[in-house]
Every structure is written in structure tokens, then in C-alpha cells.
Amino acid sequence: MNNRGAIPARASCLGNSRAPDGTDQACPAVDAAALLRQHPVFGALAGGQVEKLASLATLRSTPRGTVIFAKDDRGTALFAVRAGVVKITAPSADGREVMISLVYPGDLFGEIALLDGGLRTADAVAMTDCELMAIDRRDFLAFVHSEPKVAFKLIELLCTRIRWANEHFEEVVFLNLPARLARTLLRLADRKDVPAKDSKVAVTQRELGQMVGMARESTNKQLRAWVRQNWIRLERGGIVVLAPDALAMIAGIDGARDTG
Numbered sequence: 404m405n406n407r408g409a410i411p412a413r414a415s416c417l418g419n420s421r422a423p424d425g426t427d428q429a430c431p432a433v434d435a436a437a438l439l440r441q442h443p444v445f446g447a448l449a450g451g452q453v454e455k456l457a458s459l460a461t462l463r464s465t466p467r468g469t470v471i472f473a474k475d476d477r478g479t480a481l482f483a484v485r486a487g488v489v490k491i492t493a494p495s496a497d498g499r500e501v502m503i504s505l506v507y508p509g510d511l512f513g514e515i516a517l518l519d520g521g522l523r524t525a526d527a528v529a530m531t532d533c534e535l536m537a538i539d540r541r542d543f544l545a546f547v548h549s550e551p552k553v554a555f556k557l558i559e560l561l562c563t564r565i566r567w568a569n570e571h572f573e574e575v576v577f578l579n580l581p582a583r584l585a586r587t588l589l590r591l592a593d594r595k596d597v598p599a600k601d602s603k604v605a606v607t608q609r610e611l612g613q614m615v616g617m618a619r620e621s622t623n624k625q626l627r628a629w630v631r632q633n634w635i636r637l638e639r640g641g642i643v644v645l646a647p648d649a650l651a652m653i654a655g656i657d658g659a660r661d662t663g
Contacts, residue, residue, distance in 0.1 A: 435460040435536055438483055441509050444556040452550055459542040463535045471513075471527040471535070478516025478523055480537040484508050487533030488605060492526045492613075502613040504567075505530065505591065505606070514557065515564075517543065531605070575616055578654075583615040584625055585654035588635070592644045605641040 435457035439445040445453060462485065465471060471482065474494060482489075489506040503525055506512045516523045517540050547553050574583050588611070591604040606614075612622035626642065629635045634646040644650065 434462075434485075438485060438509070438536060442483070442511065444511065444553060444560055447552065447556070448550065456538070456543075456546055459538050459546065460536045461538075463537055465529045465533040465535050467529050467532050469529045469533075471529060472523050473526050474523050476516075476523045478513060478519075478521065479540050480513065481511060481517045481540070481543050482513045482527070483511050483536040485534035485536050487529065487531040487535075489533060489535075490528050490530045490610070492528065493524075494526055500526070500613065501616075502610050504614075511560070514560065518557065518561075580615070580617055580621060581625055582654050584611070584617065584622065585650040587611065587615050588642065588644060589647060589650055589654060592647065603638065603641045603643045607640075608642075611642070 436453050439453050439457055445456065448456075465487070471489065472478075484506050486508055489512060491503045491506060491512060492500045493503055494500045506527075512527060513523070515521075547557070574586060578586070588604060591606060592602040604611075608622050608626065609619045611617075612619045615622075617625075626635060626637060629650075630637055632646075632649070634644075634649045636643040636645055
């Protein structure tokens with residue numbers, strides 16, 4: 404789920420997205436439209452249609468650690484990240500969790516249950532303080548019925564999600580632990596809003612281990628080895644990628660498969 408375009412840094416509705424009684428507040432159309440135009444699903448729409456959809460949006464200030472929705476909740480809204488980072492996780496019955504992905508500014512989440520009317524397939528938690536744009540399911544589906552082009556774009560988005568899931572499955576099956584870890588670090592750092600070199604990945608070692616199926620101890624051991632080689636730097640609250648080319652060599656499928 405890489406960032407698909409820079410979003411303006413601030414807008415007039417930020418920091419004022421909830422009324423004094425704590426309810427959602429309508430997001431000024433200019434801010435919502437600016438976000439929507441940056442996304443491939445909505446960017447191809449005529450200007451009037453973008454403004455129409457933007458008028459349906461509300462903005463939510465979401466403190467770090469807030470559960471935006473939980474697995475098996477009803478899908479009542481589509482979300483877009485305006486600022487901050489959201490983590491998508493799958494919980495287990497014994498309290499463990501697997502991190503599926505991180506959602507950055509400019510990306511959508513929550514579209515599966517929104518479209519099929521089923522239950523949420525994962526948890527969504529604010530990893531940092533976030534500004535989220537939300538569009539109610541009923542309003543969004545009515546808009547899609549009136550604008551078939553959006554339906555085709557949503558199909559493309561879901562196909563991208565499936566391709567990513569297949570790729571992740573292949574990595575778990577075929578790649579050794581260092582290769583999976585290197586690929587995940589590079590994927591998290593490969594966003595248009597950060598430089599390829601010296602980019603900080605805002606993720607803990609525990610969360611990184613959850614994404615690649617490694618214990619925290621194994622994750623830490625491998626990261627420390629890369630620190631000694633000056634490929635990464637460990638900082639409070641994240642990991643700085645110093646040598647993406649070196650990590651890319653480790654992440655290469657042909658040279659990184661388990662040999663038994």
C-alpha cells in the first residue's frame with residue numbers, strides 16, 4: 404500500500420475536525436477534494452464529481468492507539484488517511500496479532516467490507532495521531548451507482564490488493580528470513596513522500612517481525628548485523644535505511660531462497 408501522491412501538508416480543517424461535543428465535523432470540500440484528486444480511484448473523475456464526493460466526507464481526529472475499527476465490525480465507512488499512519492492487523496484468539504500493512508497519507512482502507520456489506524476482515528489502529536477522512540457507506544455506494552468509472556477503479560484497487568497478498572504469500576514460502584526482512588524494509592521505505600536513501604521507517608522491531616513472521620529476537624539479531632555493516636541505523640521509533648542497494652541484493656529472490 405504505497406503512497407500514491409503527495410498530499411498538501413496542511414489544510415484549514417485540520418485540528419478542527421470534531422465539534423465541541425466530539426461528533427464528526429464536515430470536512431471543507433476544498434480539503435477533501437484535494438485529497439481525492441491525488442488518488443488513482445478518484446483522480447480521473449470530472450471536477451464536479453470530485454467536489455460532489457468531497458461534500459459527503461467528514462474528517463476525524465484520531466489519537467495514537469485508537470482502534471478505528473475491529474475485525475468482525477460492520478463496514479459502515481470508507482477511510483482515507485489525511486495525516487499520520489494507520490496499521491492494519493489480524494488478531495488471533497490467543498491475543499497475538501499479525502501486521503498486514505501500514506497505510507500512509509493519500510491511501511484508502513476499509514474498502515472490502517464497505518463494498519460487499521460483510522464484516523471487517525482486520526483491525527485498523529492509529530499508529531500515530533491521525534487525521535482521517537471518512538465517507539459513509541450508503542453515501543459512497545449511491546455515488547458509485549451514479550459514476551460507474553469509480554466501480555472499475557475500485558476493481559483495479561482490489562486486484563492490486565490481491566496481487567500484493569499473493570506476493571506476500573510467495574515471500575513467506577520461498578524466501579529466507581533475511582530476504583523477507585530486507586524486502587519489507589525496502590517496501591516500507593519506498594514511498595514518494597520520503598527519499599530512497601536515509602529514509603526512516605516508523606515501525607518498531609516487534610511490528611516489523613509481525614509483518615515478516617519473525618520473532619522479535621530474530622528480527623533484532625538480523626537488524627543488529629545490518630547496523631554493523633552500516634546498512635541501517637536503529638533510532639527511537641524507527642529504522643533508517645542507509646544502504647537500500649545492499650538490502651536489495653539481500654532481498655533478491657534468486658539469491659535469497661532457502662537452500663535447505
